[in-house]
Amino acid sequence: MFRHLDYDIDKNKYRDLFYNSIQKYGQWHWSNVRDQRLWWYQLFIKDDHPLKKEMLPVEEDLNILGMNNYPRFSYQFPNTTLPHHLDEDEMVSININLLDTTPVIHLNHEPYPYEAALIDVGHVMHGVESDPNERLILKFCLRHPLSEVEDRLNDVGLIINYCN
Numbered sequence: 001m002f003r004h005l006d007y008d009i010d011k012n013k014y015r016d017l018f019y020n021s022i023q024k025y026g027q028w029h030w031s032n033v034r035d036q037r038l039w040w041y042q043l044f045i046k047d048d049h050p051l052k053k054e055m056l057p058v059e060e061d062l063n064i065l066g067m068n069n070y071p072r073f074s075y076q077f078p079n080t081t082l083p084h085h086l087d088e089d090e091m092v093s094i095n096i097n098l099l100d101t102t103p104v105i106h107l108n109h110e111p112y113p114y115e116a117a118l119i120d121v122g123h124v125m126h127g128v129e130s131d132p133n134e135r136l137i138l139k140f141c142l143r144h145p146l147s148e149v150e151d152r153l154n155d156v157g158l159i160i161n162y163c164n
Contacts, residue, residue, distance in 0.1 A: 001124060001146060002107055004160040005116040005153060007096065009058065014138055015098045017054055018043060018073040043073040059140070062094060063152040068143040076135040082128035084109065090122035092149050094140040101133040118153060120146050
């Protein structure tokens with residue numbers, strides 16, 4: 001399940017937060033264990049993280065404040081892939097693009113371009129196929145039923161009705 005969201009974020013502000021904080025708080029992830037190629041970098045924002053206060057206005061806008069929510073920035077280098085997988089804990093994700101190029105996520109190997117989207121990453125196989133553009137996403141990972149998150153987003157008029 002994939003829903004486009006009608007949400008605009010101050011991309012410059014959140015992009016700068018990421019770039020100014022990644023060396024201090026971020027961590028690398030590996031593309032595969034055998035060859036140890038670096039392919040993405042992320043910055044997790046737990047409740048006690050110094051950047052948590054910067055996430056609160058976005059959480060309020062999205063109507064997810066107070067939910068079991070784990071914000072993170074996710075950066076992926078150009079021309080890299082993220083193998084198709086299911087996320088743990090049956091979570092759902094709100095993904096917000098922070099760059100000027102449009103990211104594409106593949107759900108069951110079908111492409112879905114987006115600026116902001118609600119994605120059922122815990123029940124739908126998803127991944128990122130090779131793309132010449134870098135990706136920087138602000139992600140809110142929620143461990144709540146999809147219907148509850150969808151209702152909250154719909155209550156504040158953020159779900160666009162024309163999507164798949």
